[in-house]
Amino acid sequence: MTDTPKTSLLTVDARTRKRNAAEKRFKAYGIVAIAIGLLFLVVLLTSILRSGLPAFTTTVVALEATITQEDVDAAEGQLLKTAAYEALLVAKVNEFLVERGSTIEVDEDFITDRLVPKTGATIREFYKENPDQIGQTVTFDLPASTRISRYFEGDLLREDVTDSRFLEVADLDVVDVMIDAGLITTAFDWNFITGTDTAVDNPGGAGIGASVIGSFFMMIVVLLLALPIGVAASIYLEEFAPKNRLTDLIEVNISNLAAVPSIVFGILGLAVFIQFAHLPQSAPLVGGLVLTLMTLPTIIISTRASLKSVPPSIRDAALGVGASKMQAVFHHVLPLAMPGILTGTIIGLAQALGETAPLLLIGMVGYVAREYPDGIISGFVDSNSAMPAQIYTWAARADTGFYEKAWGGIIVLLVFLLTMNLIAILLRRRFERRW
Amino acid sequence: MSFIKTAASTLAITAVTATAAAARDNVQVAGSSTVLPYASIVAEAFGDNTDFPTPVVESGGSSAGLARFCEGIGENTIDIANASRGIRAGEIEECAANGVTDIIEVRIGYDGIVFASQIDGPDFSAFTPSDIFNALAPQVMVDGELVDNPHTQWSDFNADLPAADILAFIPGTKHGTREVFEEKVIAVGCEETGAHDAMIAAGMSEDDAEDACLAVRTDGLSVDIDGDYTETLASIDANPNAVGVFGLAFYENNTDTLKVATMSGVEPTTETIAAGDYPVSRPLYFYIKGAHIGVIPGLKEYAQFFMADELAGPDGPLAQYGLVSDPELAATQAMIEAEEAM
Known part of the structure; x- marks a missing residue:
């Protein structure tokens, strides 16, 4: 008889203690890892929100103007009509200053360069659309320059101001009078969400709207191409294709394609779609084609996974009652796999939506998203940017006003991505069947 | 399946019409990122102040811009290349080999x-x-x-x-x-x-x-x-x-x-x-494709607008942004007017 030491489940021996301690340690590591991850997330989100939220508000100066037909004619006769319209605001501002008992008199440069630069286009547009307002007194709500809005919000202190072409110390006296009279207010900047890109000296007027439209048209192209091609390819590979060397090779290559860096697709797009096929530069159509190449493997892989997850009994039952192979697939397997396919597609689209690298190569950075497309075809083929490319462009510009816009653009992009992911989750929750 | 069919055919039609729709009505510019700020200021003002659409200005560098400029003639090629250096002899040859002759060199000013x-x-x-x-x-x-x-x-x-x-x-x-x-x-x-x-x-x-x-x-x-x-x-x-x-x-x-x-x-x-x-x-330049003048609407007007005293002059917005205005502006204006090639 061998001598086995007596043990009891009730007494904890050294080995058990060691094993329990190891488990505890592992749990602690896990919690620490999660805590670090959460900490990074919190830091990231707060810094995005802190830097980006100011992009959504704007400082508005309410300025009155009485512009006569002669003024309009004179301004239209100039080469820089917009600056001429801005200069027309001077008279009323000086009247206002006299009314408020101020002895300061401002000149045209104060209005056109320092208070509300680059707003002439708005005024000109207004009179073009409302010719009956010529000669009447109209109040314009115009966005203030970056520095005056920083002064108004308390980010720029009077003692830090030195005379420059952007702002002179004496201007602040006028601004103070305007603030007292309630002419300067903060408003939600709809233009940031709906507007177009602006020139480098006009950060206040820049908006992400045009590039949202560009992204939208690209996503349409991706959806219309990648979904049918991807689903057809996966159904064939999964349900019909014979298992041989060739299909194995194709399978391996699809998995490899999913891991190819996106910039590679950009170079491919430049060479094939623009230089060879002569499709238009910077067009959402080309962007969409490039992103389709990038998204296809993702869609194929997720579609095949969801087809695989449909139990074979469904197929067997369909075939058993006399359905053809194709009927079994399209009437029974595909509908059951649909939630998974849609989820995969939306995730693929979300990935494509945030992709910048391939777009750099097909001409979507610079001053590109400067007009809205006029119509559906124009939306596909006319030059436009996309959200991530626009953010990249803004971040590279020297004026700090654009840096803020870039952060604001990130928030808009994140909202779109979160919405898409939410839709994917809802679809999965609602329609997915578990076996 | 009919949705997918419709969608696919819509896309096919769009792709076919793309070539037809590319009868482009806007000026396309690419090149030096040093010139980009000035070009974007002019492009925005050009869109705001004329009836022409706002030109597209892409960045990418002088060499890349000139390479695309020299790719050939036609609506799928750019009309203007921005450059922070003069065009090189090799680039002119490359251009000529692809049928791009009649290049108009415009000196914007100095950096x-x-x-x-x-x-x-x-x-x-x-x-x-x-x-x-x-x-x-x-x-x-x-x-x-x-x-x-x-x-x-x-x-x-x-x-x-x-x-x-x-x-x-x-x-x-x-x-x-x-x-x-x-x-x-x-x-x-x-x-x-x-x-x-x-x-x-x-x-x-x-x-x-x-x-x-x-x-x-x-x-x-x-x-x-x-x-x-x-x-x-x-x-x-x-x-x-x-x-x-x-x-x-x-x-x-x-x-x-x-x-x-x-x-x-x-x-x-x-x-x-x-x-x-x-x-x-250093001097900054842009190069206009002579063959596109009269084909692309607004191309000559854009060049004239760019070099007008109100923009490129010593008191214009370009000088405000940091460009040293060219004292020979009048000569450049006359050259654009006459469409004088290099």
Whole structure:
């Protein structure tokens, strides 16, 4: 008889203690890892929100103007009509200053360069659309320059101001009078969400709207191409294709394609779609084609996974009652796999939506998203940017006003991505069947 | 399945009409990122002030822009290439091989940078490229030896300069002016002090030595400014001993707080830059495809608008953003009017 030491489940021996301690340690590591991850997330989100939220508000100066037909004619006769319209605001501002008992008199440069630069286009547009307002007194709500809005919000202190072409110390006296009279207010900047890109000296007027439209048209192209091609390819590979060397090779290559860096697709797009096929530069159509190449493997892989997850009994039952192979697939397997396919597609689209690298190569950075497309075809083929490319462009510009816009653009992009992911989750929750 | 069918056919139709719809009505510009800001200012004003659509201005660099310019003629090619250097003979040949002749060269103006310091600060009144190199390079020549930069005061290497601590605010690497600063100051200083030859003697290849020449010290005495010149000005305000790099126009607007130093004995003014005497400057260009004039609506008008006195003149928005206006503007305007090719 061998001598086995007596043990009891009730007494904890050294080995058990060691094993329990190891488990505890592992749990602690896990919690620490999660805590670090959460900490990074919190830091990231707060810094995005802190830097980006100011992009959504704007400082508005309410300025009155009485512009006569002669003024309009004179301004239209100039080469820089917009600056001429801005200069027309001077008279009323000086009247206002006299009314408020101020002895300061401002000149045209104060209005056109320092208070509300680059707003002439708005005024000109207004009179073009409302010719009956010529000669009447109209109040314009115009966005203030970056520095005056920083002064108004308390980010720029009077003692830090030195005379420059952007702002002179004496201007602040006028601004103070305007603030007292309630002419300067903060408003939600709809233009940031709906507007177009602006020139480098006009950060206040820049908006992400045009590039949202560009992204939208690209996503349409991706959806219309990648979904049918991807689903057809996966159904064939999964349900019909014979298992041989060739299909194995194709399978391996699809998995490899999913891991190819996106910039590679950009170079491919430049060479094939623009230089060879002569499709238009910077067009959402080309962007969409490039992103389709990038998204296809993702869609194929997720579609095949969801087809695989449909139990074979469904197929067997369909075939058993006399359905053809194709009927079994399209009437029974595909509908059951649909939630998974849609989820995969939306995730693929979300990935494509945030992709910048391939777009750099097909001409979507610079001053590109400067007009809205006029119509559906124009939306596909006319030059436009996309959200991530626009953010990249803004971040590279020297004026700090654009840096803020870039952060604001990130928030808009994140909202779109979160919405898409939410839709994917809802679809999965609602329609997915578990076996 | 009918949805997918409709969708696929819609897309096919769109793709076919794409070629037809590309009868483009806007001007397309690409090229130098130094010229991009000026071009975007003009493009926006052109769209706001005329009935033509706003031109597209892409960045990507002078060489890439000219390469695309020379790809050929037709609506799928760009109309204008922006460049921060003159077109090279090889590029003209490449252009001609693809049928791009009748190139109109337009000199927009000059990009000039100056070295300025606080008006009440130490007496920084004359620099040479060697001085800047000795102050800012990571490795400099001391007694004929290439050593890690030991200088902490300007007087350490040039007795004519004040005994003040070295601190320089230079344009960050994403600025176009950084390139001028590197090419016309640091690289020249590197050659003049003999550091370039010493690097080659130490076994570096020609290319490596040229790259090494452009480096700046990273011990905090040289600070990159990524924002605009206002940020540089704020830094100069806070540091009496500091020297900053500014655009000429910016300095001229701030002469009450800044004083400028001469470079190799030449004072930076609009005249010396335009005459080519002041070394730290370069002309900026754009090139128009003559064959596209009259085909692409607004192309000639854009060029005329760009070079109008109201925009490219000394009081225009381009000069405000830092361009040194070309004194021969009238000649350029006449040249565009006559569509004179190179």
